[in-house]
Amino acid sequence: MGLTDDLAAALGDRVLTDPDVLETYRRDEADLCPAGVPLAVVRPRSTADVVQVVRIAGGYGVPIVPQGARTGLAGGANALDGCVVLSMTAMTDILEIDPVNRLAVVQPGVVNSAISAAVAEHGLTYPPDPGSWESSTIGGNVSTDAGGMCCVKYGVTSRYVLGLEVVLADGEVLRTGRRTAKGVAGYDLTKLFVGSEGTLGVITEITLGLRPVPGVSRGLAAIFPTTAAAGAAVTSIVAGGHTPSLLELLDRTHLAAIEAYRPQGLPTDAAALLLAAVDTADHELEGIAALCRAAGATEVHVATDEAETVGLLAARRLAHPAMERLGKLIIDDVAVPVSRLAELLDGIDRIAAEHAVTIGVVGHAGDGNMHPNIVVTEDNVPACQAAFDEIMALGLALGGTCSGEHGVGLLKRDWLARELGPVGVRVHHAIKAALDPRGLLNPGKVIPAP
Amino acid sequence: MGLTDDLAAALGDRVLTDPDVLETYRRDEADLCPAGVPLAVVRPRSTADVVQVVRIAGGYGVPIVPQGARTGLAGGANALDGCVVLSMTAMTDILEIDPVNRLAVVQPGVVNSAISAAVAEHGLTYPPDPGSWESSTIGGNVSTDAGGMCCVKYGVTSRYVLGLEVVLADGEVLRTGRRTAKGVAGYDLTKLFVGSEGTLGVITEITLGLRPVPGVSRGLAAIFPTTAAAGAAVTSIVAGGHTPSLLELLDRTHLAAIEAYRPQGLPTDAAALLLAAVDTADHELEGIAALCRAAGATEVHVATDEAETVGLLAARRLAHPAMERLGKLIIDDVAVPVSRLAELLDGIDRIAAEHAVTIGVVGHAGDGNMHPNIVVTEDNVPACQAAFDEIMALGLALGGTCSGEHGVGLLKRDWLARELGPVGVRVHHAIKAALDPRGLLNPGKVIPAP
Structure with a gap:
């Protein structure tokens, strides 16, 4: 028995190991970033599936790379040689739309435009509209804190993420945030995971705030x-x-x-x-x-x-x-x-x-x-x-930042280090170590070298 | 030489040790929360002053309790016996107002209403308006992620905090965030410090996003x-x-x-x-x-x-x-x-x-x-x-939260634990330990007992 056998025993046909198939899961749309070949791709259908993958891969000390629709532009979803790719694209349920409280609860594999279409029936809108909105998943949007054209007035993804369910590196399931319009109880863990590009946990459920549809433009x-x-x-x-x-x-x-x-x-x-x-x-x-x-x-x-x-x-x-x-x-x-x-x-x-x-x-x-x-x-x-x-x-x-909305991935780790400075890099390492002490979640992405 | 002597040698008349004066710095407005008597109160005038206090107190292993105007309602600013109170109320400079980029850079001791008045001259507004807006400091507002009456339409403090300067537990100075309308480079450390009630670092400078003044109401x-x-x-x-x-x-x-x-x-x-x-x-x-x-x-x-x-x-x-x-x-x-x-x-x-x-x-x-x-x-x-x-x-x-805007402080640690659940509590401890391993920054506040 090895890792792929254990995964297959636990997750059956959700585990893909055909080399031709693995090849198609190697990279996102960042043409020049390096990409390895995964040992296996798993397409979980539930949080429990994700927990199993994290626990099994963790038992072998094998890294996990979460992926959405791989429309990213910084290599953040690129595979590492021998990793397990966790493709979240089969978790596509819109679990709830609550029009009175203006929120939706969705799985990470739902495509951005599908959320827009579903909530429009209730006179509501989910504003962030990255260029990839007809193909990118909300999980990927949240992991990169995606922007878009509406954001100049309505803000980026993070403004709309009220809460998350996240599978941590040790397989525990964390719930962050809330379903209320306001809330300040404890550290803002929700915003810490938004934009962290899969390096701190695997997002398995997202509670999104919505807005009334704006006037005619x-x-x-x-x-x-x-x-x-x-x-x-x-x-x-x-x-x-x-x-x-x-x-x-x-x-x-x-x-x-x-x-x-x-x-x-x-x-x-x-x-x-x-x-x-x-x-x-x-x-x-x-x-x-x-x-x-x-x-x-x-x-x-x-x-x-x-x-x-x-x-x-x-x-x-x-x-x-x-x-x-x-x-x-x-x-x-x-x-x-x-x-x-x-x-x-x-x-x-x-x-x-x-x-x-x-x-x-x-x-x-x-x-x-x-x-x-x-x-x-x-x-x-x-x-x-x-x-x-x-x-x-x-x-x-010019007083700017190395990423307005696409994220850091592999493409900009060195530039992130320059933007953060040594103290900022050290704090990034400390937080990464606190949440993923073995460095198994999307290793090598975002965090600059020490 | 002891701690107060060292502080006085470094910071002169910014160090207060008169027992009658210390008595007035013991507590915020949470009437029933316990409050100790500080060993000294320091009123820094600069980031460098804060660094000195953190280093000197750290050398003695003595806790630091940051305070704003002490209008808080959860005991978050209450002194501990023998601590050093760091009263930020003398850092009252509005360092910059940039009307084109709609931002202001302020020290933490500026009173909320003073910011509103200063930016109004440029046709801009800083929306969050806690009930204490005429007396509470922006540092306190940021540390508790304060709300107010405008927030139903314009959102709470965290929406407007673009970046921070923070003195960490080891005396290093961290800069987070940015001066741009958008930015997703690295973890959202800014939002991690917002609402953390002084338990992760001492905020010494705040970059605030502003909005055009709304129409007549x-x-x-x-x-x-x-x-x-x-x-x-x-x-x-x-x-x-x-x-x-x-x-x-x-x-x-x-x-x-x-x-x-x-x-x-x-x-x-x-x-x-x-x-x-x-x-x-x-x-x-x-x-x-x-x-x-x-x-x-x-x-x-x-x-x-x-x-x-x-x-x-x-x-x-x-x-x-x-x-x-x-x-x-x-x-x-x-x-x-x-x-x-x-x-x-x-x-x-x-x-x-x-x-x-x-x-x-x-x-x-x-x-x-x-x-x-x-x-x-x-x-x-x-x-x-x-x-x-x-x-x-x-x-x-009812699916709510134990604090919509006042924070946790001493008053609600047990309720926070209940709201977070054991995994959430564990993650809070891990982040606190990553940033303040000796537990010297506002100890006993916010974080529930393990």
């Missing part, structure tokens, strides 16, 4: 001759006290890629397109339009109704698939104070030119959270990596 | 013949998808106490008064008024303008001082799912009758977060404590 598109002008417009919108429900920027590279992929009539000669929407009073949209013009927009098109707004935003959703057709990508994720956005955009242009690499920039401009997407070709990997590092350094120099 | 007052009817109105308002900016309930005991203290023309024959306000469209207030009538309100008075609204809400601010005139109070704090509010209110009535004690109920009804205030007389302490315990048990039985 109406949007605009503004065309800018320089990215810096677009950045300045964003700064003036935020400084002007506006609360847009969406404020997105696409640069020339993305506009061209989208037009080449699925023509939308986008202005490929513009340096940047800014998309804004409001779900409150229309006069707020007029105010935003005026600020765009004042910042140098050459054209501002205000949608006349919700249908036209949806059309404007559809182009934004094409940015990622369109860019993927250009080659392998390093999809970066950096957030700076909104006041520094123009400097970030200018700096990225300069870095791209210096290294002669293509970097398309798209993202959640209203949050200062941009995705510089570096196009990797067969012979430019070192230049791309140098550009990536310079963007990270620029982001930190 | 307009309110209503609704009179109910039973508390259960008022509770049902609250449930129907929340279930109806409304987002009031305030939704407060006062029971008959509070109405009578306020009228006896400073007459406001409140209906002392009513079982409950519900106050609601909206800062969006007036039609939302009309909708709330209609739901109050449908739930059985005998009278609904809608304010005609903001001035009248302010008048309605002024009565609410008198609830605490008015009740204090009735005697010593056990000010309780329980939150339940909003759907269970009527059951909570009925249950508290029953508990008061069974134990023949006076319990006034006031609180943030829209959050399900109520304050049952038990009036303690010379000869009814056991009855009050029994009533307190029954209210806690009722709150948990």
